[in-house]
Amino acid sequence: MDTTDGATPIGSDRITRRDLIKKAGAGALALGVAGAAAPYSFAGPLRHKGRWLKGDLSIIQWVHFVPSYDDWFDKTWCVQWGQRNDVQVNVEHINNTLLDTRAAAEVAAQSGHDLFMNLHPMSSYEDQVINHASIVHEIERKVGKYSDLGRLSTYNPKTKKYFAVSDNYVPDPVVWRHDLWNDVGESPATWDDVRKAAPKLKQHGHPIGIGQSQELDSNMALLAFLMCFGGFVQDEHNRPTLYTKKTVDAVKFMADLYKRGEDSAIFGWNPASNNNYLYAGTASMILNAVSATRTPEDLNLPFSDNLWIWPIPRGPHGRLGLEHVMGAYSIWKFAKNKENAEQFLADLCINYKQATLASKLYNFPSFPGAFPFKQIRKAAAADKHKPLGKYTILTTIAEKYTHNIGYPGTTNAAMDEVFSKYLIPQMFAQVSQGKLDANTSVRDTNSVVKDIYAKWKQRGKI
Amino acid sequence: MRVETGVRRSRYRYALERQGVLATVLISPAVLFIGALVGVPLVLAVYLSFTDATAGSLSGNWVGLANFRSALHDQVFRDALWHTFLFTAISQAVVIVVAGLLAHALVRSFRGRWLIRFVILLPWAAPIALTAIGFLWFYDPQASIFTWFLEHLHITSPQNRPNWLGTPHAAMSSIITVQAWRTIPFATVIFLAGVSSIPQEVDDAAAMDGATGLRKFWHVSLPLQLPIALVAVLFGIVFTATDMVVPYILTNGGPFNSTQVLTTWAFQTGINAGNIGEGAAIALFMLPFLAAVVVGMLVFARRAEVT
Numbered sequence A: 001m002d003t004t005d006g007a008t009p010i011g012s013d014r015i016t017r018r019d020l021i022k023k024a025g026a027g028a029l030a031l032g033v034a035g036a037a038a039p040y041s042f043a044g045p046l047r048h049k050g051r052w053l054k055g056d057l058s059i060i061q062w063v064h065f066v067p068s069y070d071d072w073f074d075k076t077w078c079v080q081w082g083q084r085n086d087v088q089v090n091v092e093h094i095n096n097t098l099l100d101t102r103a104a105a106e107v108a109a110q111s112g113h114d115l116f117m118n119l120h121p122m123s124s125y126e127d128q129v130i131n132h133a134s135i136v137h138e139i140e141r142k143v144g145k146y147s148d149l150g151r152l153s154t155y156n157p158k159t160k161k162y163f164a165v166s167d168n169y170v171p172d173p174v175v176w177r178h179d180l181w182n183d184v185g186e187s188p189a190t191w192d193d194v195r196k197a198a199p200k201l202k203q204h205g206h207p208i209g210i211g212q213s214q215e216l217d218s219n220m221a222l223l224a225f226l227m228c229f230g231g232f233v234q235d236e237h238n239r240p241t242l243y244t245k246k247t248v249d250a251v252k253f254m255a256d257l258y259k260r261g262e263d264s265a266i267f268g269w270n271p272a273s274n275n276n277y278l279y280a281g282t283a284s285m286i287l288n289a290v291s292a293t294r295t296p297e298d299l300n301l302p303f304s305d306n307l308w309i310w311p312i313p314r315g316p317h318g319r320l321g322l323e324h325v326m327g328a329y330s331i332w333k334f335a336k337n338k339e340n341a342e343q344f345l346a347d348l349c350i351n352y353k354q355a356t357l358a359s360k361l362y363n364f365p366s367f368p369g370a371f372p373f374k375q376i377r378k379a380a381a382a383d384k385h386k387p388l389g390k391y392t393i394l395t396t397i398a399e400k401y402t403h404n405i406g407y408p409g410t411t412n413a414a415m416d417e418v419f420s421k422y423l424i425p426q427m428f429a430q431v432s433q434g435k436l437d438a439n440t441s442v443r444d445t446n447s448v449v450k451d452i453y454a455k456w457k458q459r460g461k462i
Numbered sequence B: 001m002r003v004e005t006g007v008r009r010s011r012y013r014y015a016l017e018r019q020g021v022l023a024t025v026l027i028s029p030a031v032l033f034i035g036a037l038v039g040v041p042l043v044l045a046v047y048l049s050f051t052d053a054t055a056g057s058l059s060g061n062w063v064g065l066a067n068f069r070s071a072l073h074d075q076v077f078r079d080a081l082w083h084t085f086l087f088t089a090i091s092q093a094v095v096i097v098v099a100g101l102l103a104h105a106l107v108r109s110f111r112g113r114w115l116i117r118f119v120i121l122l123p124w125a126a127p128i129a130l131t132a133i134g135f136l137w138f139y140d141p142q143a144s145i146f147t148w149f150l151e152h153l154h155i156t157s158p159q160n161r162p163n164w165l166g167t168p169h170a171a172m173s174s175i176i177t178v179q180a181w182r183t184i185p186f187a188t189v190i191f192l193a194g195v196s197s198i199p200q201e202v203d204d205a206a207a208m209d210g211a212t213g214l215r216k217f218w219h220v221s222l223p224l225q226l227p228i229a230l231v232a233v234l235f236g237i238v239f240t241a242t243d244m245v246v247p248y249i250l251t252n253g254g255p256f257n258s259t260q261v262l263t264t265w266a267f268q269t270g271i272n273a274g275n276i277g278e279g280a281a282i283a284l285f286m287l288p289f290l291a292a293v294v295v296g297m298l299v300f301a302r303r304a305e306v307t
Helices: A017-041 A067-085 A096-109 A123-128 A133-143 A148-154 A178-183 A191-203 A216-228 A245-261 A264-268 A273-279 A291-299 A338-350 A352-358 A373-381 A390-400 A413-420 A423-432 A438-458 B002-013 B019-049 B066-073 B075-106 B113-125 B128-138 B145-152 B168-196 B200-208 B213-241 B245-250 B262-272 B276-284 B286-304
Strands: A055-062 A087-094 A115-118 A165-169 A174-177 A285-287 A307-310 A326-330
Touching (some): A055 A096, A055 A338, A067 A087, A067 A338, A087 A096, A096 A115, A096 B262, A115 A338, A123 A413, A133 A165, A133 A338, A148 A326, A165 A338, A165 A352, A174 A178, A178 A191, A216 A285, A216 A423, A245 A438, A264 A273, A273 A285, A273 A291, A338 A352, A352 A373, A373 A390, A413 A438, A423 A438, B066 B276, B075 B113, B075 B168, B075 B213, B075 B262, B128 B245, B168 B245, B200 B213, B213 B286, B245 B262, B262 B276, B276 B286
Parallel strands (some): A055 A115
Antiparallel strands (some): A165 A326, A174 A285
16 A cells, blocks of 8 residues: 555554444443443442441431521531431531422422422321321330321321421511510400501501511411401311302401501511511511521520511411421332431430420420420520510410311311412411402412312322 | 354454444444433433322322323413413523624724623523622612612612512512523624624625614524524523423522412422422323424524524
């Protein structure tokens, strides 16, 4: 072959397409095999000195609103529990608004964390989780009975299954500015008092801050408000009961309260908006957990000493509040380390005193025996923030005025759907904005609610 | 015999040298990849839409068209369908006008042109979730920078503040504005490519024939850039109609479902409320519509093509 013209000779030195693909394929195969084998190539360091590991435990939960809780949970509780039980505990924290999506993804993939914590009991995933009855019974053996609130939220009487275990719930008090209310000579003891004071407070530039938006806090506040007027989404047998005169009256009352003493901003709120409304010095009253008072204390805001907390105002039907959020752990059927998860959850609930203190009294134990109300009251009384002893009322709120979503029935998949679709805030907002009259709004919402209940009943879940 | 085997072996040996075989081998990974990541979920979604699958029980029973019938009877769904149309049509109309103007401005040579082009492109480069959260702050009921400007210009007062996300019309306008804002850079770049591709000779010929201004734009520039501009419009419609980030982050469908679009309603029904079957049916309502849009636009683009 003549190569004097400088052309590349056709022969062994030339890389053909076939060679190229062969070599690239061999390289990719080698990399793949090496990569796949890597986890098995090394035994890895011993995770707990002198002990042979029994296994792992993966947990997913929210980023707590009180950062000291996550510090305690990750760096103290999980580490110590892991050492005691020879288990490597891995905790992943994600934003609370992402928990539902993540749960759906784990179920779809049939793979995920061993312990899944959500801020509401995941009743719609009942078929995907183990029956947690044995965990509940073990905890009850050690610290006494599960609270009614916890049981009604995590037990399905129809299927006789515990689909979750609640470790905690968060009381939802009224947080109000004592100085501003004092100026107008009122206090939020009843909803009538609130309506009476609202125009004066708004005139002073400090409206009431109860949201009517498609978000968590509006949902909780309006459901609780409705209950104070005797309006309930369902009865104790989990049958829909929304369309009543009491519900219509409640909707009219709230529309009136909005017109007299609220700002139109409440229709566009997200879960942080009512907190910000308070921190900005604008709101005279909101319904929120104690994180709303802790932040102004931490930031030394000028009005933090004037932030008082009271139980929800009394309505014609009484003083009926809801938990602000509820911590509820579930163990998937497909979890890899079920035994570790069950033991961890039981131990956490049994030793909940530390958790409540680490959360600065944000988390209350769902098993009251783990940290009795008397002791919590004592801890609250020791709080040095002004007015002194203001947090002691939390135990009264928790004990007497905190109910589950779906009260007087149980928290179930149908109620969960009503909640997730924000039907209650919509029912209120369209009347407050004058789009519909109260009767039509309640009647239309009731029709949607009834369809939802019929569907879940057909599925055998209620 | 030995000779025949040798021939066959050599045929296989050089099979990859043949264009057809090599092309198939090279394209197969991409086809498999797209099939696995797009085809399988699509088929699964279609299957789920005919079942009563819930988040807790993914298999579900076959229910035929029940989910579609139920969606059509639902007022929120019908509203969401209308909102999707409004959201897409208005935002894309704004995009076409603004991107067209920007492209014609940016094709000219002037000092600092690259900087202006860079700044205009930025919204496209920024992650949408992040920018949507930024707009959430801009529209904040208590601390909106837009409101601050309006108050300083004495257009509004503290007693009469605009409620950007709290009333139906304002909320819809707000999400349309953000969607248009994020789509404009992409459309501008495509339009710019279209304008730049018009040969100078065509411009010169048009000028010699006395065509100027709007006449030149209508009879010369527009037909020439139409095929490429249609690509931007097509993408814009499909991206907008299938997007949920902007409405989800800014309003979550509120107030009282007045900004609910099909994607957010499908998400709320399927994931949040746990009705996977119904959610899939709602999401799939868009599929034939968007497929028709794609086919229609491609046909139109082909007809408008200038050779």
